[in-house]
Amino acid sequence: MNAYAPILVLGGLGAGFAIFSVITASLTGPKRYNRAKLEAYECGIEPTPQPAGGGRFPIKYYLTAMLFIVFDIEIVFLYPWAVSFDALGLFGLVEMLLFVLTVFVAYAYVWRRGGLEWD
Amino acid sequence: MITTAAENLSLFGRDPWWLIVVKAVFCFAFAMLTVLFSIVWERKVVAWMQLRIGPNRHGPWGMLQSLADGVKLMLKEDVVVKGADKVVYILAPIVAAIPAFMAFAVIPFGPADNEISVFGTRTPMQLTDLPVGVLFILATASVGIYGIVLAGWSSGSTYPLLGGLRSTAQMISYEIAMGLSFAAVFLYSHSMSTSQIVASQQDKWYVLLLPVSFIVYVVAMVGETNRAPFDLPEAEGELVGGFNTEYSSIKFAMFMLAEYVNMVTVSAVATTLFLGGWRAPWPITTFWDGANHGWWPLLWFTVKIQLSLFFFIWLRGTLPRMRYDQFMKLGWKVLIPVSMVWLMLVAAVRALRNDNYDFGRIALYVGGAVLVVLLLSLVVDVFRDRGRKRADAEADAEADRKPFDPMAGGYPVPPLPGQTLPPVPRRRPRGERQLVPVNGENGTGTTNGEETGDDH
Numbered sequence: 001m002n003a004y005a006p007i008l009v010l011g012g013l014g015a016g017f018a019i020f021s022v023i024t025a026s027l028t029g030p031k032r033y034n035r036a037k038l039e040a041y042e043c044g045i046e047p048t049p050q051p052a053g054g055g056r057f058p059i060k061y062y063l064t065a066m067l068f069i070v071f072d073i074e075i076v077f078l079y080p081w082a083v084s085f086d087a088l089g090l091f092g093l094v095e096m097l098l099f100v101l102t103v104f105v106a107y108a109y110v111w112r113r114g115g116l117e118w119d
Numbered sequence: 120m121i122t123t124a125a126e127n128l129s130l131f132g133r134d135p136w137w138l139i140v141v142k143a144v145f146c147f148a149f150a151m152l153t154v155l156f157s158i159v160w161e162r163k164v165v166a167w168m169q170l171r172i173g174p175n176r177h178g179p180w181g182m183l184q185s186l187a188d189g190v191k192l193m194l195k196e197d198v199v200v201k202g203a204d205k206v207v208y209i210l211a212p213i214v215a216a217i218p219a220f221m222a223f224a225v226i227p228f229g230p231a232d233n234e235i236s237v238f239g240t241r242t243p244m245q246l247t248d249l250p251v252g253v254l255f256i257l258a259t260a261s262v263g264i265y266g267i268v269l270a271g272w273s274s275g276s277t278y279p280l281l282g283g284l285r286s287t288a289q290m291i292s293y294e295i296a297m298g299l300s301f302a303a304v305f306l307y308s309h310s311m312s313t314s315q316i317v318a319s320q321q322d323k324w325y326v327l328l329l330p331v332s333f334i335v336y337v338v339a340m341v342g343e344t345n346r347a348p349f350d351l352p353e354a355e356g357e358l359v360g361g362f363n364t365e366y367s368s369i370k371f372a373m374f375m376l377a378e379y380v381n382m383v384t385v386s387a388v389a390t391t392l393f394l395g396g397w398r399a400p401w402p403i404t405t406f407w408d409g410a411n412h413g414w415w416p417l418l419w420f421t422v423k424i425q426l427s428l429f430f431f432i433w434l435r436g437t438l439p440r441m442r443y444d445q446f447m448k449l450g451w452k453v454l455i456p457v458s459m460v461w462l463m464l465v466a467a468v469r470a471l472r473n474d475n476y477d478f479g480r481i482a483l484y485v486g487g488a489v490l491v492v493l494l495l496s497l498v499v500d501v502f503r504d505r506g507r508k509r510a511d512a513e514a515d516a517e518a519d520r521k522p523f524d525p526m527a528g529g530y531p532v533p534p535l536p537g538q539t540l541p542p543v544p545r546r547r548p549r550g551e552r553q554l555v556p557v558n559g560e561n562g563t564g565t566t567n568g569e570e571t572g573d574d575h
Binding site: 002003004005006007009010011013014015017018019021022024025026028029030031032037038039040041042043047048057058060061064065067068071072075078079082083084085086089090092093096097100104107111116117118119 | 128131132133134139140142143144146147192193194195196197198199200201202209212213216217218219220221223224225246247248249254255274275276277278280281284287288291292294295298299301302303305306309310311359364365368369370372373443444447448451452455456459462463466467469470471473474
């Protein structure tokens with residue numbers, strides 16, 4: 001467990017630096033009120049009213065996120081397999097080939113249905 | 120192999136607390152100084168590439184430029200826009216900055232076997248190491264994405280929201296390719312700990328053993344850090360500044376800092392996993408045994424990181440920005456299949472070599488099978504193309520038969536390929552016009568160019 005403590009120390013240093021800078025900058029900077037300055041920036045035109053919660057955005061991003069999860073979990077399965085590959089031998093290779101093929105059936109399906117297209 | 124890894128990792132986590140703090144401060148300072156230097160260096164190099172001088176006002180040779188920028192940003196007004204979700208808006212830059220630094224905890228600056236002594240205590244030249252070191256680096260990179268998506272969302276504005284989404288989609292897409300390229304390294308090193316990976320590169324760096332993995336990683340690391348030519352989140356022409364449009368003062372600086380620290384981190388990872396880590400490059404080790412001992416590894420490591428950062432700058436000075444659809448296509452349709460097939464190929468070769476199979480004949484079989492599949496796909500492609508072309512031709516012929524209506528639906532529309540515009544009604548040439556004499560006072564038949572009204 002002791003090997004993990006230095007990570008927290010470094011994280012604490014980073015956090016201390018970031019929080020200190022943000023607080024200091026809010027004290028050192030000038031404060032001049034201007035109604036237009038507090039509006040959202042949209043190239044000078046009146047900002048579009050934003051619905052609560054940020055509104056809707058293209059469904060493509062959800063799709064990308066879901067595909068990412070599929071592949072990320074595949075990668076997480078690959079890592080321990082790769083680390084102990086020599087111990088598993090040919091059996092491990094065949095098993096992993098079957099698993100990857102299964103995932104790539106889904107990949108081919110998504111590709112064919114245009115899930116990877118961006119316009 | 121696995122037991123030795125556990126043994127060697129026992130060298131870590133034994134430092135007294137003050138040494139942990141000293142080493143953590145060193146890691147932080149190393150990241151910070153490399154960032155401060157690389158910002159100036161980037162501006163200088165890009166300036167030279169564009170035949171300019173670059174920053175030369177602050178300090179000798181402009182070296183204090185990034186420090187001056189930081190102080191300037193400190194003294195700027197800290198605007199919190201009206202539509203922002205205040206708490207998340209302030210937290211986002213902090214969330215982006217912290218994990219960027221944390222990744223440095225497991226980067227080896229030198230050998231792991233208590234080579235150096237700090238104030239009389241011998242210690243490995245690395246803050247700490249974990250059995251899952253590289254996984255930890257990937258995790259910090261993923262947490263850094265939260266900062267960006269939260270910044271985009273909490274600004275309560277259109278451009279940052281779109282920029283943040285784009286950034287997120289880009290980073291997670293390239294993280295897959297990045298993760299796949301790591302798997303091949305683990306296959307050879309039998310370990311995910313960074314010190315073990317460097318130790319296993321004693322004979323040959325993995326860039327030579329796994330060139331495809333290295334190339335995939337290099338492309339993915341540029342995509343992951345949002346750098347040119349993949350700097351789509353801050354494509355000024357379409358998204359103003361991307362996710363950080365509404366940020367000012369030090370909060371903006373935090374995002375820039377996080378971006379540059381991430382650049383240093385991915386360079387350090389590239390060095391550790393593929394370029395031999397802290398090991399001296401080849402010709403030096405042949406005549407100098409001490410090159411990999413004492414404090415020297417720090418020098419080789421720094422030089423390799425700087426070369427990698429120069430590569431980033433070189434890309435920015437040379438390549439134009441990619442289009443978003445091309446970028447996603449590269450990530451999802453090229454990098455992922457290529458690295459997957461490469462990984463399986465590496466694994467197959469290694470498994471067969473471990474079992475002492477007759478290598479040449481198997482390679483022949485596999486190569487033949489791949490060739491057959493390629494040929495089949497080519498044939499299928501040709502036939503599919505032919506069918507599509509015929510359908511296209513029929514559609515074109517159909518469209519040609521209909522007369523083109525330039526005012527379809529009440530709006531003027533341009534002709535599609537294959538359609539021709541109807542002739543524009545024009546004035547006829549002077550010679551063809553039939554002129555009518557104007558009956559003026561003198562009645563001599565002078566003309567004023569008015570035409571007969573037969574075509575009006």
